[in-house]
Amino acid sequence: MIDTTALTIQETCSLIASKQIKTVELTHSFLDRAKKLNSKLNAFITICEEIALKQAEKIDDLISDNQSLGPLAGIPVGIKDLYLTKGIKTTAGSKVLENYIPVYDSTSIARLKEANVVIIGKTNLDAWGHGSSGENSDFGPTKNPYDLTRVPGGSSSGSAAAVVSDMCLAAFGTDTGSSVRLPAAFCNLVGLKPTYGRVSRYGVIAMASSLDSIGHFTKTVYDNALVLNVTAGYDPRDSTTSQDKVSDYTKDIQKGVNGLKIGLPREYFKDLDKDIKKITMDAVKKLENAGASIQEVSLPHTQYAVATYYIIQPSEVSSNLARYDGIRFGFARDKFGQEAKRRIILGTFTLSSGYYDAYYLKAMKVRRLIKEDFNNVFKKVDILICPTSPSLPFKLGEKVNNPLQMYLSDIFVVSQNLAGVPSLSVPCGFIRNLPVGMQIVGPHFSEKLLYQAGYTYEQETKWYERKPKMGN
Amino acid sequence: MSNSKYQPVIGLEVHIELSTQSKMFCTCSADYFTKEPNTHTCPVCLGLPGALPVPNKKAIEWCVMIGLVLNCQIPLFSKFDRKNYFYPDLAKGYQISQYDKPFCVNGSITLSNGKKIGINRAHMEEDTGKLTHATIDGKRVSLIDFNRSGVPLVEIVTEPDFESAQEATEYLKYLQRIVRYLGVSNADMEKGDMRLEPNISLRKVRDIREVKKVQKVTQVAQELPPYKVEVKNINSFKFVEKAINYELERQSELLDKGQTPVQETRGWNEQKQVTLSQRSKEEAHDYRYFPEPDLPPLSFDHAYIQGLKEKLPELPDAKLKRFAKQYRLSLYDAQILTRDRNLADYFEEAAKAAKVHDIDAKQIANNIINKKPDIEKILPATFVEQIYETSQVATIPSEKLDKIVQDVLAKNIQAVEDYKKGKENVIMFLVGQVMNNIPEKVDANLIKKNIEDLLK
Structure with missing residues (x-):
């Protein structure tokens, strides 16, 4: 019998379409695994067994009736508990929304349902998306499947842990300033932060609206492109989505990198950990061997990115969390955790009259410079390669008492959110048995190019084959 | 005002609810008056998690048209901002409004006494829900109706150029007439379509005279008093007049005693015929405005604005002049006929139909003014026929x-x-x-x- 949990989306789709496996069976096997592993990993806040099986039956009916199928028919997915799912509890990882059942589906969920996915459950996260480790969840931290004493990265902690431990084949996250890419790097996954405006934010609980990007995790680059085909595109309900046509991201994914100009931003490599630097440069070398040309480039305002991010982001957070006053839904404000309170206070301060100019307005000006850095560098090169995290997955509890240290985990990943450019984090090896990721960053709406580069590298290395030893 | 020692300094903020079909940022019906509570709602106007605003093009167009009529400049770049404050009727915990880049700026209108009143700005925002306090099953409760939440509002702010309650009411009546002419609002005060907030202060006339000697008249005359009193949310022209006059009296008494009135927000109490303090400066909100990240900035081009200019209907003043000239009506008759755009249109239709019977437009005007036909029910041509028949006998x-x-x-x-x-x-x-x-x-x-x- 085929071990269905170890398949990719690409493989599973063909098995379902050719009727070699039934969706209900597939769903059962993933549900079983999810239920079994969740006590160890705490990846899911809610496992929706009944709903999942009902969805699976419906898909099997479609198949037996020879009806047309959505592109992700039968694929079991995990959804970060920040996406509104009609009729399924959506907590944002916070006790404030512990009992909140949405009345509508987010646009992404609606598109995924149309694509006939099976939703296995809602995944754990740092409450409201505030965090880089998953430890800020009001429902307990998620563990890293490669080392249960370490964090899986955050804030989309549960989504990453769920995919890499084969509890589902893809999972959805949000990336406001690391939250898909950092967990992808810490969990040996492919994680996309799409261009701001490429995927609708409608119905995803807002963290910082000008930065929030709706991304996802998969094991392989091809799978990742397959999923973006479903979620990408203009949404009349989100005024910030682009009306630009969506390409088929899987088409020409094997094109290769011959002639591609790759830039290495020196600011990202300057004081980089030796081992991470080496592993990243090895990856660059592989792309060079595949025909890409490499040059050093500069993003001169990189050093201001974290400071800028930690003014703009809490400012927007303080406004976005105002509606959670417990008057009509959810619980009262005293249920907010430490980190949310910290950001509300920070953001309220930086927007206050008398401080606005010095903080928020200044930060917005620096943001513009950071954006220009990227615009300028993409006149010289096609894509950038840089590390995703300055460190390996750290120990649970290691940084919880030092928020500043925690914020610095995002040092390589916030600039892309400030600039709105897309970034794909792909696995680039292991150090001391812990996964390492690297980012492929491109100009706005260059996701296709990022996938081509990522795919080329993945063919050389296939790091996704190295699974965590979770036992079955 | 009886006291001539002080010169009134009055400005007006007016909120006008637009009569668009849908709300400002969602597709819910904006027609909420007397509707069953919370039936015109959706995730957006309820401020549910994850919901995002999508601007109503029509409302923006109408706001710009109001600005054009008030002779405003329409900047090509504009944006929405969030105004953050807590109140249970404010679904999102912030109101989407416009802060430093409103759609319309620097306009002016001229009063009948020839005085020019500056229009500081006209901007677009959304209305809030409505709170009702009631006792249900012996329990005192507060109920929120979100039908009004997200209904488009235009806020028009004048410079503090009015010097009397009469000037203020003349402007308000003019404003009401033009928005009705534009067909962008019913401007029905009783339904809350038009809400008035005068801000009132007094400056000492003596100061001006003293400074005349040092020849800096204009500068000092334009200097504003060190305080201002805002009277909130008044829904009748009469009350505005009373509130202004009451405030001028109250403030001059304080100034006479050598005191400076407190900068504060007051409310008009119709029963007691007084204004009462609601909020002092110390309690004033810090709204923490910042650009609304859910809505990209807007840029207009000249062609768009030109297009709107061409769309503007003939306005009351121009129509009055034309009626007097074209139909040789008395100014008085022309005034009556142009007070309401529908009546004016009715007259013109009737005057046109009357040509068949060689009836003079003047006669039509007289008949409309004296007989007051129900213009909703009797077609202009029918009305002309009636006039014709009664006049037939003489022939x-x-x-x-x-x-x-x-x-x-x-x-x-x-x-x-x-x-x-x-x-x-x-x-x-x-x-x-x-x-x-x-x-x-x-x-x-x-x-x-x-x-x-x-x-x-």
Whole structure:
């Protein structure tokens, strides 16, 4: 019998379409695994067994009736508990929304349902998306499947842990300033932060609206492109989505990198950990061997990115969390955790009259410079390669008492959110048995190019084959 | 104002609710008045998690049109901002409004006394829900109705250029008339379509005179008093007038005593005929405005604005002048007819239809003003027909009429005798007899006069 949990989306789709496996069976096997592993990993806040099986039956009916199928028919997915799912509890990882059942589906969920996915459950996260480790969840931290004493990265902690431990084949996250890419790097996954405006934010609980990007995790680059085909595109309900046509991201994914100009931003490599630097440069070398040309480039305002991010982001957070006053839904404000309170206070301060100019307005000006850095560098090169995290997955509890240290985990990943450019984090090896990721960053709406580069590298290395030893 | 030691400094903030079909940022119906509570709602106007606003193009267009009528400049770049504050009727915990880049700036209008009133800005925002406090099953509760939440509002802010309550009300009536002319709001005060907030302060006239000696008149005359009192949410022109006059009196008394009135927000209390303090400066909100990240900034081009200019209907003042000239109406008649755009249109339609019967526009005007036809029910052409029919009688050839009258008198000798004996009522019987002999509708008075003449 085929071990269905170890398949990719690409493989599973063909098995379902050719009727070699039934969706209900597939769903059962993933549900079983999810239920079994969740006590160890705490990846899911809610496992929706009944709903999942009902969805699976419906898909099997479609198949037996020879009806047309959505592109992700039968694929079991995990959804970060920040996406509104009609009729399924959506907590944002916070006790404030512990009992909140949405009345509508987010646009992404609606598109995924149309694509006939099976939703296995809602995944754990740092409450409201505030965090880089998953430890800020009001429902307990998620563990890293490669080392249960370490964090899986955050804030989309549960989504990453769920995919890499084969509890589902893809999972959805949000990336406001690391939250898909950092967990992808810490969990040996492919994680996309799409261009701001490429995927609708409608119905995803807002963290910082000008930065929030709706991304996802998969094991392989091809799978990742397959999923973006479903979620990408203009949404009349989100005024910030682009009306630009969506390409088929899987088409020409094997094109290769011959002639591609790759830039290495020196600011990202300057004081980089030796081992991470080496592993990243090895990856660059592989792309060079595949025909890409490499040059050093500069993003001169990189050093201001974290400071800028930690003014703009809490400012927007303080406004976005105002509606959670417990008057009509959810619980009262005293249920907010430490980190949310910290950001509300920070953001309220930086927007206050008398401080606005010095903080928020200044930060917005620096943001513009950071954006220009990227615009300028993409006149010289096609894509950038840089590390995703300055460190390996750290120990649970290691940084919880030092928020500043925690914020610095995002040092390589916030600039892309400030600039709105897309970034794909792909696995680039292991150090001391812990996964390492690297980012492929491109100009706005260059996701296709990022996938081509990522795919080329993945063919050389296939790091996704190295699974965590979770036992079955 | 009785006291001439002080010069009133009055500005006005007016909120006008637009009568668009849908709300400002969602597709819910904006027609909320007297509707079952919370039936015109969706995730967006309820401020549910994850919901995002999508701007209503029509509302923006109408806001710009109001600005154009108020002679405002329309900057090509504009944006929405969040105004953050807590109140249970504010679904998102912030109101989407415009802060430093409103759609319309630097306008002006001229009052009938020739004074120019500056329009500081006109911007777009969304309305809030509505709180009701009630007792249900013996429990005191607060109820929120979100039907009004997200209904488009235009806020128009003047410079503090008014110097009396009369000037302020003239402006307000003008504003009401133009938004009705534009067809962008019913501006019905009782329904809350138009909410008025005067800010009032006084500056010492003495100061100006003193400074005249040092020849800095203009500068000091424009210097604003060190305080201002805002009276919130008034829903009648009468109340605005009363509130302004009350404030001018109250403030001048304080100034007489050597005190500076407190900078604060007050409310008009109609029962007590006074303004009462609501909020002092210390309690004023810090709204923490910042650009609304959910809505990209807007940029207009000249062609768009030009297009809107061309769309503007003829406005009351221009229409009044044209009516007086084109139809040779008295200024008074023209004023009555142009007060309401529908009535003005009705008159013009009728005047056009009247040409068929060679009826003068002036006569149509008189008929409309005196007979006040129900313009909703009677078509202009029908109204003209009615006028025509009643005027027809006068055109019966007098020889023909004389002959019929003579015949009737000859056949009713007894009646004629009675009349001559002083029974004057009999004449109406004779009139009736004459009318029976004429197929068309005839003016009874004309016949009566004819008979009287013959029997003299």
